[in-house]
Amino acid sequence: MAEQADKRQPVEAGGRGAENRERIVAAADRLFYEKGFQATSFSDIADAAGVPKGNFYYYFKTKDALLEGVIDWRRQCLKKLLNSLNVQHDDPRERLMTLLTGLCAGEDDIVRYGCPMGTLSAELCKTGHEMKEQAQSLLETIREWIATQLQAMGRDDAPEFAREILTRSQGVTLLAHAYGDHHLLVEEMARVRHWVSAVLDGQPH
Amino acid sequence: MAEQADKRQPVEAGGRGAENRERIVAAADRLFYEKGFQATSFSDIADAAGVPKGNFYYYFKTKDALLEGVIDWRRQCLKKLLNSLNVQHDDPRERLMTLLTGLCAGEDDIVRYGCPMGTLSAELCKTGHEMKEQAQSLLETIREWIATQLQAMGRDDAPEFAREILTRSQGVTLLAHAYGDHHLLVEEMARVRHWVSAVLDGQPH
DNA sequence: GTCTATAGCCGGATAGAC
DNA sequence: GTCTATCCGGCTATAGAC
Numbered sequence: 001m002a003e004q005a006d007k008r009q010p011v012e013a014g015g016r017g018a019e020n021r022e023r024i025v026a027a028a029d030r031l032f033y034e035k036g037f038q039a040t041s042f043s044d045i046a047d048a049a050g051v052p053k054g055n056f057y058y059y060f061k062t063k064d065a066l067l068e069g070v071i072d073w074r075r076q077c078l079k080k081l082l083n084s085l086n087v088q089h090d091d092p093r094e095r096l097m098t099l100l101t102g103l104c105a106g107e108d109d110i111v112r113y114g115c116p117m118g119t120l121s122a123e124l125c126k127t128g129h130e131m132k133e134q135a136q137s138l139l140e141t142i143r144e145w146i147a148t149q150l151q152a153m154g155r156d157d158a159p160e161f162a163r164e165i166l167t168r169s170q171g172v173t174l175l176a177h178a179y180g181d182h183h184l185l186v187e188e189m190a191r192v193r194h195w196v197s198a199v200l201d202g203q204p205h
Numbered sequence: 206m207a208e209q210a211d212k213r214q215p216v217e218a219g220g221r222g223a224e225n226r227e228r229i230v231a232a233a234d235r236l237f238y239e240k241g242f243q244a245t246s247f248s249d250i251a252d253a254a255g256v257p258k259g260n261f262y263y264y265f266k267t268k269d270a271l272l273e274g275v276i277d278w279r280r281q282c283l284k285k286l287l288n289s290l291n292v293q294h295d296d297p298r299e300r301l302m303t304l305l306t307g308l309c310a311g312e313d314d315i316v317r318y319g320c321p322m323g324t325l326s327a328e329l330c331k332t333g334h335e336m337k338e339q340a341q342s343l344l345e346t347i348r349e350w351i352a353t354q355l356q357a358m359g360r361d362d363a364p365e366f367a368r369e370i371l372t373r374s375q376g377v378t379l380l381a382h383a384y385g386d387h388h389l390l391v392e393e394m395a396r397v398r399h400w401v402s403a404v405l406d407g408q409p410h
Numbered sequence: 411g412t413c414t415a416t417a418g419c420c421g422g423a424t425a426g427a428c
Numbered sequence: 429g430t431c432t433a434t435c436c437g438g439c440t441a442t443a444g445a446c
Contacts, residue, residue, distance in 0.1 A: 036331045038243050121383040126241045171376025178326040
């Protein structure tokens with residue numbers, strides 16, 4: 001999927017230095033998304049966050065630790081998003097469709113940088129990074145949420161159906177990113193929504 | 206899609222040194238696929254190819270030039286694959302289904318390293334590499350081939366349908382890679398084939 | 411054409427003053 | 429907690445002997 005890890009609301013946990021920590025994580029989050037993990041250097045982050053390089057190591061011992069912080073951050077953002085959907089809509093079908101529609105909210109970012117979860121997962125898997133399971137779990141979280149909605153609609157194929165929805169969404173974002181094609185993203189996501197609706201309305205899939 | 210760029214048949218163009226060149230490209234191709242472009246160093250390639258580092262620069266001025274060589278190589282492999290499908294089957298539908306079935310040939314590689322075209326495209330897009338269009342054109346080549354087959358079947362939605370097939374296939378390989386899940390790849394690809402068949406048999410899509 | 415040695419740079423990480 | 433100065437290693441790339 002492709003929700004932007006937006007809505008950056010620092011928690012201010014513990015006053016003082018937490019501020020700087022947030023700044024670092026937020027800057028790293030954005031840069032890891034835009035340029036990828038490997039291609040982002042501490043200098044890049046330092047410039048973006050306005051924090052001198054040396055200070056990083058007070059908060060994060062290694063670059064990997066910083067990545068861990070970023071993934072946790074994304075997880076929190078994702079949970080907030082899913083929670084707000086749960087709160088805003090009682091009908092699970094409405095929840096799901098709202099999620100699928102929301103994917104086009106961060107349109108431009110997705111065309112430029114792809115899905116924050118999908119691209120991170122792909123990069124970490126390829127480089128064999130220890131943190132790849134953490135990235136994968138982001139995708140799994142969203143798949144489970146979708147499955148939960150489908151189950152609430154009484155579907156006994158919830159797990160497989162959810163997987164297929166995730167699969168198709170990821171395919172759309174990957175191609176839209178690869179082609180840099182805005183229309184592709186919008187049209188194909190509409191197609192996915194249409195397909196989901198049709199299946200929910202009883203068409204075999 | 207996810208064909209392995211296998212069937213490495215050096216062309217022996219120009220005798221002598223061409224041999225070494227092939228070795229370098231073949232090794233780089235494999236390593237770029239397994240580890241990604243950025244994460245692969247000349248040392249890695251040198252070890253794998255059994256060619257000293259310094260010798261690289263006789264054939265390729267820069268790492269980017271080497272990447273170009275690798276992409277050309279993949280393009281040739283892809284064209285060979287598509288040509289052989291054209292030759293082996295007269296029926297466009299058979300051609301298409303054979304292609305979709307063939308995606309599971311390199312099963313293990315795809316689960317470990319993803320689709321050679323999709324992952325490369327994603328990496329080059331994210332890092333803003335000049336060669337990203339070249340990688341994209343690999344995907345486009347396969348999409349066009351699929352569209353050609355569909356058109357030969359008399360479908361007037363050939364371009365969109367082809368795009369959707371590509372989209373779904375890419376989604377499957379991305380998730381199979383991210384999850385490292387062999388079953389996911391096999392099952393979801395079967396689902397894609399089933400869906401294509403159903404649409405071709407007249408079911409609305 | 412082939413290969414060794416090495417330059418030059420930039421990355422992540424450290425030490426330690428303030 | 430904050431920041432400067434610096435180390436060390438690996439990388440791409442080059443020079444030049446053979």
